[in-house]
């Protein structure tokens with residue numbers, strides 16, 4: 057018996073933090089689908105591709121050599137045999153990643169890759185996959201589907217580390233949401249998706265809420 061848990065939501069709602077913790081608690085794989093877009097952006101940047109050239113970006117994404125390692129204790133993204141995990145969350149990548157994500161041809165290539173990863177996890181215990189369109193487009197069949205939300209200012213504050221430029225942080229959260237929302241819906245829960253407003257919740261409270269949904273699902277399947 058395997059389980060797929062899909063978690064979506066806008067930037068800074070806690071998807072990565074929560075998904076990783078839930079996967080670790082339940083012994084599942086952890087899949088950060090945003091990392092597939094981020095590594096694609098890094099690859100295009102390194103190859104000198106103009107991100108406004110949709111055909112060139114799509115061609116570059118369809119030939120890139122990426123491996124996603126899904127251990128929640130140590131998730132790693134490998135690009136051409138190099139561990140690039142630490143290079144994916146810079147301001148530079150955060151400010152350009154939506155250019156790749158709003159390229160529909162590149163999106164189709166990365167979506168197929170994500171579906172393959174999720175399907176492969178069915179051979180084992182399962183996976184927690186998080187992103188923007190996992191509950192609605194990539195894995196609408198997931199046994200547990202959750203949309204995390206939080207007030208805009210709370211999300212910006214969560215991202216604002218010491219010394220970070222406030223204008224850049226705001227753009228990397230709210231500006232990115234605006235661009236992403238032109239191609240995918242992640243502010244409103246689709247039918248059957250459980251919405252959790254994390255504004256006033258601790259990380260542990262959100263993790264517990266998702267774990268309870270998963271345990272209820274597993275108990276229901278076991279009793280059938």
Ligand SMILES: Nc1ncnc2c1ncn2[C@@H]1O[C@H](COP(=O)(O)OP(=O)(O)OP(=O)(O)O)[C@@H](O)[C@H]1O
Nearest residue numbers: 066067068069070071072073074214254257258259
């Ligand atoms: N419920 C919460 N309460 C307080 N801080 C939180 C909560 N959830 C997440 N955080 C913090 O907010 C920051 C952003 O969390 P995280 O990276 O998991 O968000 P995300 O939804 O994956 O964002 P993005 O889509 O931009 O990658 C982290 O510093 C995390 O520790």
Ligand SMILES: Nc1ccn([C@@H]2O[C@H](COP(=O)(O)O)[C@@H](O)[C@H]2O)c(=O)n1
Nearest residue numbers: 089090091093153154157187188189236
């Ligand atoms: N399912 C997804 C996941 C991500 N994106 C795009 O990638 C960007 C980075 O995502 P993070 O979760 O790492 O912040 C995000 O801003 C989207 O542009 C997506 O389109 N679909």
